[in-house]
Amino acid sequence: MQAFTTLTGIAAPLPKANVDTDQIIPARFLKSISRQGFGKNLFANFRYREDGSENPDFVLNQEPYRRAEILIAFENFGCGSSREHAPWALLDFGIRCVIAPDFADIFHNNCFKNGILPVRLPKEVCAQLMEDAKLGANARITVDLEREVVVRPNGEEIPFKVDPLRRHLLLNGLDDIGQTLQHAPAIDSFEAKQKASQPWLYA
């Protein structure tokens, strides 16, 4: 996993609540067996018209947001399905950070496993950042995970909080399976105890 430390980039405003994972990547595009290549179908139902041509009204089809690395949206971002294809599609498009008032739990988890930072900020702050983002390429936003601040184009710093363990893993790009396997002896002894008390759980 790619580490996330500090990112300065173009932010795309998506002023919608309840952006569900079927919007982020519709199910008909989940058939790939790879983690790559989902970016072209990110937000497919909004980005493309029925004949397959680009919808010029959708933000990610407009300059400079084709190069967006940050996405700003409203409440309950990533609700619905558990598909990790949603963060894979965001990442493949180039988005490394999503800022919203809150996130659905499974999507929130999935972001951290893929080097994407979800930042929770109050709705009015998101609205303000969206106004900044509307200024386009001249309005770059910085997201600094080390210091846990978002820096507006005018230099104002907005603090945010991330779970310390997740922050550590993300800052260092660590594989959490490797971390967990260091606890293998504890897992072994848990299983031995459980097998004795609940034998029906073991074939």
Add this chain to the structure above:
Amino acid sequence: MSAQKPRTLFDKIWDAHVVETLPDGTALLYIDLHLTHEVTTPQAFDGLRAAGRKVRRPDATLAVVDHNIATDDSRRTGIVDPESRLQVETLERNVAEFGVPYIPLLDDRQGIVHVIGPELGRSLPGMTIVCGDSHTSTHGAMGALAFGIGTSEVEHVLATQTLLQKPAKNMRISVDGNLAFGCSAKDIILAIIGRIGTAGGTGHVIEYAGDAIRALDMAGRMTVCNMSIEGGARAGMVAPDQTTYDYIARTPNGPKGAALARAIEWWKTLPSDPGAHFDTEVRLNAHEIAPQVTWGTNPEAVLPITGVVPNPADEPDEAKRAQMQRMIEYMGLTPGQRLQDLKVDVVFIGSCTNSRIEDIRAAAAIAKGRKVAEGVRAMVVPGSGLVKKAAEAEGLDRILKEAGFEWREAGCSMCLGMNPDKLTPGQRSASTSNRNFEGRQGPGGRTHLLSPAMAAAAAVAGRLADVRDYQPKEAL
């Protein structure tokens, strides 16, 4: 945690599965059952292979194909769509390589992962159950802690049989009293989501309680728990009771005899203690719930079938007003329009929410002696091969086919628009599935969620209809 402190059902299952607690409070949580399917596992098995890791407990893992497959006879001669075929073949290669038990497509036990887990007796009270699918919450009906995970977490569970988790908050939703005429579990859960909203349960595990929940059979409890995620909660659960134990005793692979008796002794200790703390409490009166139907593009946009399409002009909040306007446009509605006047093109009875034998019986009871309206395509998709066989043994397939319904093979089908069963743009469906998101059942498709009996009523009426007009009172 002190032994004296009253604990919830969730607390007890959680405590019984903590392998270790890390310094920041994150728990290494042991997983008892890992269900897997073709869509969310290929990248996880790739990850294992790349790192030279094994599946830690194949005996606690079960694989099945459900999302991608056709639900007509074409499945017998191979999967037509090359990408779908590759995904299914990849799962078959992976389960063979890693020694994971697998139910193949043409096996009678094949079906939707959230139907077969309980049906086979693999999903049991007190367990932690995960699957790379958000509707894993279904298994909470057994009195288990069951939740959906992403593919990276699938890989983590395959390799370690654990997950790194922070404890959730406890929410109790009590549904008191008796359900009114014409209503079912689906109406309960839609009414709950209408009350708490699509993010009302975020960060929580929901325990469903109260007389109306207790009175539900296991299929009804599964319908309720299934849609917990539509209210934002990763997991929903119902405390195990005699209904649960009787159900397990009838399953092919559940514990039997002395093992079952010993298990029940433990399961009886699981229900929430009196005085246990819930961070959030919600109460509903069952008799106030009328048959429900969604009108918009998230499950919170729900109304009684007697309702009319709301008017955005009445919504004071600007963002909500804009969202409502967008929903009305997408769904092709007019404010003030009666829901019962909405003509439907397709009726879908199926999905992990409503495809069990009890659901098919409810649909057949309405369909019996009636005909699907002219121009309506109505399909019934059993949740598993075993459900299909049971329905056929009861003659339900004949009743439905005589009425003009398609009787299909088990799978996720038209719930999610990733297999051949899809809506075309502009088509309006009455669907027993769980999500009415834009494009969920196919790009441009318009979905109204409702119960199996309501869906059957819509099929014969050719429009959204009030099931109470189709159901003789004495039949209940």
